[in-house]
Amino acid sequence: MRHLLRTPAGLAGASLVALMVVLAVAGPPIWGAAAERIDPAALLQGSSAAHSLGTDSLGRDLLARVLVAGRLSLALAALATLIGAAAGIVLGALPSVLPRRAARLVTGTVNALVAFPGLLLAMFTAVVVGLGARGAVLGVGAAIAPGFARLTQTLAASVARADYVAAARMLGVPRRRVLTAHVLPNVAEPLILHLTQALGGALLGLAGMSFLGLGVQPPSFDWGRLLFDGFARIYATPAVAVGPAVAVALAGVGFNLLGDALARAASRTGPPARGPAAPVASENRSPGEPDARAVLEVRDLTVTFPGGVTPVRGLSLTVAPGEIVGLVGESGSGKSLTAAAIGGLVPYPGTVRAARLRLCGADLGELTAERRRRLLGTSLAMVFQDPMASLNPALRIGGQLAEVAVVHQGASRAEAAARAVDRLGHVHVPEPDRRARQHPHELSGGMRQRAVIAMGLMGTPRLIIADEPTTALDVTVQRQILHLLRRATEETGAATLFISHDIAVVGELCHRVVVMYAGRVVEDLPVEGLATAAAHPYTRALIASLPDMDTDTSQPLASIPGRQPPPGEVGSGCAFAPRCPLAGEQCAEAPPLLPYGTDHHVACWKAT
Amino acid sequence: MIIKSLTVRFGAFTAVDDVTLEVPPGSIVGLVGESGSGKSTLARAVSGLVPYTGEIIGAGRRRVQMVFQDPYASLDPRMRVGASVAEGVRLSRAARRVEVERLLSLVSLPAELAGRYPRELSGGQRQRVAIARALGARPDLLVADEITSALDVSVQGAVLNLVRELRAELGLSVLFISHDLAVVRYVCDVIAVLHRGRLVEVGTTDEVVGSPRAAYTRALLEAVPRLGRR
Ligand SMILES: Nc1ncnc2c1ncn2[C@@H]1O[C@H](COP(=O)(O)OP(=O)(O)O)[C@@H](O)[C@H]1O
């Protein structure tokens, strides 16, 4: 709820709706008498000191009438919404209980109704039922129902496919109970959100019906009716139409804003990103001389979110040309945010601080936004776990690859298209010219990931960041993609940062391994030492818990008790202490990352 | 339990082609193969979630329970852990409480977790809950479909240990599906290799890992990542 009120739109929506509710409750008792007082001396007046919105043909004060009409307008809208929602939900739920053919008939009807203009449906119903408030409410209800039916259908279908429903079926849970225990609760929330938005629509719809003379009939009056009465005089005395029009608009906007904000809060997408956070130099830390050889040099990188959440805390990392560095750690350790910080992709409201963030010799924090974008665009290639994060589903593969060359290398369309096909072939996409003409959904997961790598290879990247690029793929395909990444690194001489939670994969692909835990680097060592020379208790435990082809099957696997603290709960000591068999008093203070033999760094008090 | 001549077709496509496989009581049979080879389809057929032709002998419906790959999708986000675990338990209200506690302790979870929602649990804990839920139906066969591949290495080991303990304590039979041969080698007594919907090799773990007969099995063994081997 607090989250809801934090956005301006949510706050405005909630205030408007609250105002409307107060008006509906308090309006008639306060202004009821004034709204009915007939004054033959003040017929059809415009705006004046006594009547700020003018008077009607019986001399009644229009401001009072607008304030009083709120109750009827809102009540009718609520009624219409309830009727529409009830009808729609029943209609939407029917296909999941009816026999196949009847279900198809219902679905077809709903689809046809959704395509039908709502206002026409409302008017048609109103004319059939008869003029007046009843007809208008039923009409608007009828217009709302198909939307609810469609929403219910899609929601129910997606829940019905969920693994937890399959599990319930296997356990022999009766159909009716599956519906009440699983389907309805998971469908209810989005439906309630839709209800709020539908209310705004119903309000506008009913006003429209009354305005057309199909709705509320005198002596009753709602905002639409007042608008209808005032409209004839709009040129002579515009004030008389302004009151009801503003009231309808405010109420409609209020409900829609509130509905939107609720929906957004529920899906936790937050307010739209305000562009990625730029790195800010962190004060009072001298990072020493920059490493001239490194393609990427990160010193003391920190990523913070409001509320004391610091998922990356003081991370340092160097990657040399032609080197593949593996960044491992369990999920939530801050691997992806590290990659995002380097690529300038940390979402709002995150802040990125670093004593140094150098890419290809340029300090990203010191570049102008434009130059930073260009540097990242030409020298950084990113590959994510989900290739669809990098591909536009609506565009052909070839066109998307070509776009890169056109934008960043100033190639002509034809050159770029030819290069796209060439690159696709280079990453072993069979029939590259045909594939280039296909859309992403026509490719398998492995093929899509190849296409994304090909996209990275359209230019000559200096740094390749691959964040869990093979996690969603099966082993054999995974292996091919790893080969491809290694070859790309060898051919281009680029530096590669390979992020994975799978220490076995990292151990096989990389030259050097950087182990992260709770936002910090705990160990950094050459891959040859991974199996035998790891010095940090966490790294050792990870390796011990990993079965390989030589593991003694008569012994239980080692496992690490407890769990990694979430980024908001990391204390000032060693974050691994609660799970560490070696923890002692000293560990109440965070250990620094110190050299340990050659090319090897460890952050542990007990590693000596 | 014996799976006999099991075939699953989706339209013209044959996802599982005439598979015959025995899971002896109290043993863990591993099923390996690349994704798309039909492992999950076979699992779902055995669990009664997709229609098939052929026979499953020695295990009635409800006597086969499946644990899914993604512990984030297999628990109802709006249902408390206790209620989820109780779904397969057919007992009176009071007895059910006790049974849920027993099931949770079987998978080494504290009883107070029953009152929590899945979002408050880690991936490893959720997977234990899913296993407890399946055990509630007292299955003759547990089908475990890639149950560790969505988990971090640090908790994967504990879940694998749990599967072995359950077999030792309850005499549970398990059809254990994984793409990871090192994992399968560690937990399984028998390994079956599936390729394009057909079984290409079945044998004891030592046989299949030590002297693979099918070329495809050898390719799979080659593909197992090894630490520090480049
Ligand atoms: N936009 C965000 N707002 C707040 N916290 C976030 C955000 N993005 C990620 N986090 C938190 O930061 C931590 C590290 O996330 P991430 O870098 O994705 O870890 P990894 O890639 O290692 O799994 C997680 O606990 C996550 O919940």
Ligand code: SF4
């Ligand atoms: S610093 Fe202490 S608690 Fe941390 S890993 Fe080392 S011994 Fe364990």
Ligand SMILES: [Mg+2]
């Ligand atoms: Mg990640």
